[in-house]
Amino acid sequence: MTSTFKQRFIEMTGKEVPLDLFLYSCFEAEKMLAEAEKRVGGPENLDSRHMDTSSATGLGAGDEAAWENVITRLYSWHCEREPALVDDSKPVDIEMLCPVSDAFAAFHADLRNFYQSATGGSLPVFDMEAGLAPVWVAVMNVLRNKSPRGASLFEKYFAWTYSDWEAPVYEVGSRPPVGRYAPPPRLRAGGPGGKAGPDRPDRPDRPDRPDRPERVNRGDRPRREDRHHRDENFGNRASHEERSVEQEHAALAEVDKAVELLNSDANLAFVDLPPTNSFQRRKQHHAVMEHGFKSSSVGEGKDRAVRVSRDGKA
Numbered sequence: 524m525t526s527t528f529k530q531r532f533i534e535m536t537g538k539e540v541p542l543d544l545f546l547y548s549c550f551e552a553e554k555m556l557a558e559a560e561k562r563v564g565g566p567e568n569l570d571s572r573h574m575d576t577s578s579a580t581g582l583g584a585g586d587e588a589a590w591e592n593v594i595t596r597l598y599s600w601h602c603e604r605e606p607a608l609v610d611d612s613k614p615v616d617i618e619m620l621c622p623v624s625d626a627f628a629a630f631h632a633d634l635r636n637f638y639q640s641a642t643g644g645s646l647p648v649f650d651m652e653a654g655l656a657p658v659w660v661a662v663m664n665v666l667r668n669k670s671p672r673g674a675s676l677f678e679k680y681f682a683w684t685y686s687d688w689e690a691p692v693y694e695v696g697s698r699p700p701v702g703r704y705a706p707p708p709r710l711r712a713g714g715p716g717g718k719a720g721p722d723r724p725d726r727p728d729r730p731d732r733p734d735r736p737e738r739v740n741r742g743d744r745p746r747r748e749d750r751h752h753r754d755e756n757f758g759n760r761a762s763h764e765e766r767s768v769e770q771e772h773a774a775l776a777e778v779d780k781a782v783e784l785l786n787s788d789a790n791l792a793f794v795d796l797p798p799t800n801s802f803q804r805r806k807q808h809h810a811v812m813e814h815g816f817k818s819s820s821v822g823e824g825k826d827r828a829v830r831v832s833r834d835g836k837a
Contacts, residue, residue: 532617539614542679548620549680552628566636571629573600574636582641587657593637594665601630602669611672627677634662649685651678774803778810781831785816793832798822804829 605626781794
């Protein structure tokens, strides 16, 4: 039977992955890349990172032509290591998602590194409507020339990552509709009892209960710790185990006595052992069988005990 996950994988093979899945995969790939850099001691120890930023030295933020030359060499370097970046023969399906997102995460990290080395700042906002900065124009020109199909996906990722959107800030006392910004439910006025208060002046006070007897201090009642008379070994697990071993030895000793009586008196048909619990009786049944005698349980309740007979003696 094919699992649900495998069935979905088969259905998505050969089809363009949804945009939200692609964006999330690129985001996860960048997180994994950052963790890998920490493990190996820096990005310079990763084969997927192009750390030679000498070609970006002296570049200005507005030099579009120079940036296009630098990015062309940088993107070509990454395409040599991951041909899936420029493979337009098939869509970015579920099979190509990992190599494409991993390679793009490495290219994106190097792009940030190049821009910071050249300008000392961070990549600007990516806004197609307001107009792209020269570095983004150069990036998109390179991506469209190298991989027109992938350029559209990367464009959406850049717009998602370098957006000027700001998280909404709510004033104290406001009530956002739903989600993690929603406040917890308010308690009724007057506390858990729900008595009348400034917010609920129409709510009547809880009436008194004259039929309920008043609680008095029972001075004759012993303190809680004195109610139960406990021996000094109560609750001691080690002492409990010792008593259990002693009971087992005593139960097996009764079996030895019964076997000795049956062996010494040929006219004796059976011997009843003292009553004991089911756990000890089971031990006695095993011991009787090892001696070659037959055992059975007789009696009811607390009087139930093991009977040892010579029937079936080996």
